[in-house]
Amino acid sequence: MLRTIRILVLLLICLPLFSGCMKEQTHFAKRQDVQEFITRMSSKHGFKQQELASLFEQVQVRPDVIRLTKKPLEKQTWRKYQTLFVSAWRIQHGVKFWDQYQNTLYRAHQQYGIPPSIIVATLGIETRYGKNMGGYRVIDSLSNLAFNQTPRAPYFKQELEQFLLLSRDNQLDPLTVKGSYAGAIGQPQFMPSSYRYYAVDFSGNGNIDLMYNTTDVIGSIANYYNKNGWVPGGKIASPIRDMRIHRNLAALKNQKKTMAEWKKLGITTKLTHSEQEKATLIELDNRDTKEYWLGYRNFEVIKRYNASNLYAMAVFQLSRYIDDLRGQKPHGSHKKSA
Numbered sequence: 001m002l003r004t005i006r007i008l009v010l011l012l013i014c015l016p017l018f019s020g021c022m023k024e025q026t027h028f029a030k031r032q033d034v035q036e037f038i039t040r041m042s043s044k045h046g047f048k049q050q051e052l053a054s055l056f057e058q059v060q061v062r063p064d065v066i067r068l069t070k071k072p073l074e075k076q077t078w079r080k081y082q083t084l085f086v087s088a089w090r091i092q093h094g095v096k097f098w099d100q101y102q103n104t105l106y107r108a109h110q111q112y113g114i115p116p117s118i119i120v121a122t123l124g125i126e127t128r129y130g131k132n133m134g135g136y137r138v139i140d141s142l143s144n145l146a147f148n149q150t151p152r153a154p155y156f157k158q159e160l161e162q163f164l165l166l167s168r169d170n171q172l173d174p175l176t177v178k179g180s181y182a183g184a185i186g187q188p189q190f191m192p193s194s195y196r197y198y199a200v201d202f203s204g205n206g207n208i209d210l211m212y213n214t215t216d217v218i219g220s221i222a223n224y225y226n227k228n229g230w231v232p233g234g235k236i237a238s239p240i241r242d243m244r245i246h247r248n249l250a251a252l253k254n255q256k257k258t259m260a261e262w263k264k265l266g267i268t269t270k271l272t273h274s275e276q277e278k279a280t281l282i283e284l285d286n287r288d289t290k291e292y293w294l295g296y297r298n299f300e301v302i303k304r305y306n307a308s309n310l311y312a313m314a315v316f317q318l319s320r321y322i323d324d325l326r327g328q329k330p331h332g333s334h335k336k337s338a
Helices: 002-026 032-045 049-056 063-069 078-085 088-100 102-112 116-127 138-146 153-169 192-198 214-227 259-264 297-303 309-327
Strands: 237-239 256-258 278-285 290-295
Touching: 032 049, 032 153, 063 138, 078 309, 088 102, 088 116, 088 309, 102 116, 102 214, 116 214, 116 309, 138 153, 153 192, 192 214, 237 309, 256 259, 259 278, 278 297, 278 309, 290 309, 297 309
Parallel strands: none
Antiparallel strands: 237 290, 256 278, 278 290
């Protein structure tokens, strides 16, 4: 009898919480900030308010989305990040991907100036060559992040706006498009604004598809890097010589200087440079040890894709391993990227 009473008490306590949660999920559209967003989308872009209200009534509350954005992989140590993304599987499958799409990759290289190895490595890190594009509804991810008390909420609200425009322009059902927990879409994991601005119809079929048309994916990644200032044939990164003798490296991290200025500080690499070429000191933290590199203009361009030194270094290193492995094969006649 006592046990039955305890269960009933627990049910009485939990029921309001459960019903409150269900109410929040069912009536997402009734939030004031969502209603203000709907009004603005109507006046600015001509959306019908009732249609948007109906859409947001179907948006689900996803606390896991908020939790995941607070613990990104880019906060891991470099060694753990490197082990995860610069892996034997990604190297080997990168070579296979290059072999399969070599004509498209070289056409993108010719048109946009981006090395095939960089395009392949980016796709390998983003979605394992299209095998993992994310299982979250983009409308859920972006809505939860946009209408949440976090510093990046305004950014995600802009991306939500762009997603609704993207869906309308491309006749997509916003309730069925899936992506990452942060709202990135397709094989290259473009945010909606990047999708609208950088995606190209590289296949020439009159339609842009970053989910299943790998030709469009390759051209769009190349266009992204090109429009963000990639320097064809330019350097990406190089480790510092004799970093153990420099006691003040940590104090110089993230600073950008000309190579002449770095040389005066005793910081050099194995690469040849002009004295006026600029580079940024990159620190990779492995907890017990640290690595120091100089990152050049193209390293910064990779960071436009993901503003993390770990990400840019992973793309760079994976591209070199893929390049090297493919160069060992009989058909691998190509120039390596610096």
